[in-house]
Amino acid sequence: MKAPSSPPRSPATDEPGFTPATTLAELAKIAGVSIATVSRSLAGSKLIATATRERIVKLADEHGFQINVAARNFRLRKTGAIGVVLPLGHEAEQHLSDPFFMGLLGPLADALAERSHDLLLSRVIPTDDRWLSGIVDAGRVDGVIIIGQSNQIDTIETVARRYRNLVVWGAPIAGYDQITVGSDNVAGGRAAADHLLRQGRSRLAFFGNTEVPEFAARYAGFRDAIEAAHGDEGVLLPVHITQDASYSAIAEFLSTNPLPDGIVAASDVVAISALQVLAERGVKVPDGVSVVGYDDVLIARHTSPPLTTVRQDVVRGAQLLVDALFERIAGGEAASVAMEPEFVVRGSA
Template sequence: MSKHKPNERARPTMADVARELGVAKITVSRALSEQSTVKESTRALIRETAERMGYRLNVSARNLRQQRTRTIAVVIEMAPSHDRLMSEPYPLSLLGGIMQELTAAGQNMVLTTIDLFAAHPPSTDGVILLGQGVHDDAAAMIEATGLPYVVWGAAHGPPERIVVGSDNRDGGRLAADYLLGKQRTKLLFLGETQHGEVDDRLGGFEAALTGTGAAIVDRVACAFTVAAGREAVSKLLERGRGFDGIFAASDAIAMGAIEAVEAQGLSVPGDVSVVGFDDSPGASLFSPRLTSVRQDWATGGALLAQKVLDLVSGKRVESRAMPVELVARES
């Protein structure tokens, strides 16, 4: 009968090493992979601690990952819910561009969520992550796998991370310029700035208002849903807060905001002008038709696929921020 070594079934993990030293798991991963982003003294300490604890890198698993599978995982950071469907408008609008590019390159695509990827990682050559997560947590988790990866989002992480996204700061500026052109001076911002893209949208919006006489009178963090936008604006109006312009971090939030404004007997755009972000398929169908900052989803998807395939091939790759444009409608 074979005998197991003591503690063989409870072999220390990378998370255990991180906990022992009080550092992030991603720092341990980078140190054990000899990445220069971690200074040598820290790498040495982590290596020594890992050895002392009996942690061993799973070399066979890493080698298996390094064999080409001709498969790319597309990982969605968001979780579907009854009020935020996967089909409207993000991230499915990106998938057409990704799929077309991968198919042309003879690559398979595995579509999954961040939770499923963490629990049951597929065998894949690289990863496309759609959405960085709050405080970049999803991107950090993908980075810890050691696989080549690219992210749809904002360049808020380490400089070596490859990010494809829109020029969100310029989108914020365009929204401000539009509302200023409508003579709006008491402005409301709706969106969760713990997401890097939303933080950039607010940053561009604020910068464009400097010295104009207009001001942001309220900032409300809310999820990317119609319900969240409706609830946020309803509460402000019930408390008597006044505003004449709204910049929402997504079209869904903007639509909910409009519903709340009109439920109080006010009109859009008569009393309040509203700008969304995404130019989702529903923006032109909503009543009033929604003014929105347009992102080029199809090109973004193609770029994500091209860049991850270049990384897998060992080529030099750079991040890309794509231009945006404001589509003026009725709101």
């Protein structure tokens, strides 16, 4: 039986006393070029002649040489990571498993991977106004994407004015410099209220915490539509966005107040809580009450009845966030974007 053959070895490694190069300087000396030429060749730079680049790459392979990426990034002041931060100043009980967060984080991770960057995720419960400074000044990331302004708009703005590499999923605020990407929340809130008004609904309520800029903008659109139709503002119930908190607040509200015939929720999670409370009280949706959500998370089409909602294009939004951030990292300028929301009619309204 013939013994298995060994893999071929290069002439260099066959030589007696062969010592592999372990630094760029040693490899450059062997190749007879500068350290910069070796570094650029191994990075695939087109500035180096193809023949030279291929020769150096082959030589590096023969020596088993690999660039220390961490050390190179340190020298270049690059980390290869982007921080994605969820500040939950208004919702300490909210978790990463929230359907909206899950729907946005996947496309964000994909868009960052296409830029050869990792996603470094942080869920922050702010206890002071230094939490964001600590993140951007730690040197662990090349830039930061913030998901939601929460009640931290001023803290975000303070850092955004000195740190370019920062973009925000949220609502544009007049007089603020931070670069934001999101849906046109005023238009979305108005579309939801207009839809209910066209159905003949007249006792409308908005369920959502207007301390959050995005939700405040949705309520502003809701209020504008009702004022134009009836001259009033409708009913506002400030509820927290988590399922348990919103369920409790809605149940208490419906126990002590007249039943509205139309509900616009600041998010699909709040709308789903409303559907649950109404079902437990024997109120038929949409016969007795119409319900509209916001976001169009995956579960929205599987509720009973399926949820009418305002869709945000999170896949496009994720790409816009990443594009804006890398434009800023490269020293360019980027503008805030308010995407047009899409109204999705299902069984709940």
